Amino acid sequence: MDLKQLRAVITVAEVGGVTRAAELLHLVQPAVTRQIRGLERELGVTLFERTRQGMRPTEAGTKLIERARRALTELDRARAEIQPAPGEITGIVTVGLLESSADLLAERLVAALAHDHPGIELRVLTGYSSYLQQWLDDGDVDVSLLYDLAAAPPLNARPLVREKLWVVAPPSAGLRPDEPVPFAEVARHPLVMPAAGSGLRALVDAAAAKAGERLDITVQTNSMRLQKLFVLGGHGWTVLPGIGIAADVRDGTLTASPLRDPEVWRALVLGTSRAARSSPAVTAVATLLTTQVHATVHEGRWPSALTADTPPASRR
Template sequence: MDIKQLKAIVTVAEVGSVTRAAELLHLVQPAVTRQIRTLEQELGVDLFERTGQGMRPTEAGAIMVDRARRALNELERARAEVQPAPGEVTGIVTVGLLESTSDLLAEPLVTTLAHDHPGVELRLMTAYSGHLQQWLDDGDLDLTLLYNLDSTPSLNAHPLVRERLWAVAPPSAGLHADRPVPFTEAAAHPLVMPASGHALRRLIDAAAGRSGAAMDVVVQTNSMRVQKQLVQAGHGWTVLPGVGIADDVARGALSAAPLCEPDVWRSIVLGTPRSGRTPPAVEVVARELVRQINSMVAQGRWPSARIQGDGSPAEDE
């Protein structure tokens, strides 16, 4: 098993065609076919099946492609780390951002790192907390924002921000930041909610239980953007963290107010793996991400947020 074979199976899996993969790898088609067949003979299993839609990995092939992709990424990272310019921090860093924070944090993080640390190649992934935690555990992320999570055997959780959840409605509802809305009032409207099982939905369901309110959930979605679009279109109200709706409220697309009776809060943490060494490039990105978050809170751009701790990695307990 060699690097050329790993590149071949990953590329074929991504494009679904040996011909196209050969073009991308700057090889002739028979060479790519030979690399795949040699690896299949070595492993004793078929890695691909031909279908009307092209080359599709078998079950064994999907496992090999996933592992091969990670191995190639690690080799690429190692190459970047061991060939730095003098005094320059270099490397590839994959960062997870909660979907609700990406509009606020992604651009300034990229801009600052490009200016201060041009040798760092940043890769940003956005998703919900549960997906990000899984990707961190699987080794696909170097660090990530998560919420309502304590340290676990596999990761350290460094507290960053505690923020309030808001009732979100069309502009005609006239909600305002300085007039909190009781949960029962929000629940009296049709609700567009995160899908069941989502961590944010669990917070909302718990608040409904404490308030004794029965929710009329008319739509469930796994997309914050879809939640906001449906509210703007008049399908109901929703509940979201303030950071996810600040720009929408500022430009008049939505109105919003903090929830009360009960107040509903979530805590955002920086998740990092417990095992393995932390490359200098990852340390640089982690420090800058924490600095950006602290700056956004201090500027009032992160509604109803409070800094938790100093954001620096704590000692393992």
């Protein structure tokens, strides 16, 4: 098993065919085919199924590809870290952003990194907190924003922000940011909800129990974008963090109000693995991400959010 074989397997899986993979690898097609077949003979398994839609990894192929990606990423990272320019921080860092925060933070982080540490190659993944935490556990992400980490002892967690959840509705509902809506009123409407098992859904379910209300859920989704799309389509109201709907409220696409009776808060933390040694590049990205989060709050671009260092008396 060599690196050329691993790169061939990964590339074929990504593009779904040998011809396109050969173009990307700057090889002739028979060479790529030989690399894959050689690896299959060595391992004694079939790595791909040949279908009308292209090359599809088998179960064995999928397992190999997952680990091969990590191995090649680590080799690329090592190469970048041991060959830096004098005084320059270099390396590859994969950062995880909650989907709700990506629009506001991703470009700012990239711009700040390009200015302060141009030698760092940044890779950005987005998702719900449960996915990001799993990727962090598996080593696919180096540093990530996460929702609360009380139940995740293998991770280091630095508190960053507390924010309220908001009820979100079409423009015709006329919700206002300065007029919080009782949870009982929310429960009287059909609801579009985050998928069961997500941190956001757990908060909404806990608030419903506290208010003694049953929810009329019309559809569940693991996509914040789809939550908002379904609301616009008239399928119900939804509940989202303020950061996820700030732009929509400003341009009048949606209306929203903070929840009350009860208020619902979520805590965001910066998570890193306890098991992995943080490289200078990971430390630099974590520092910049923290700075951008705090700046976004202080600039008033993150609705009803408070930094973790805000005095308790100011949290109302």
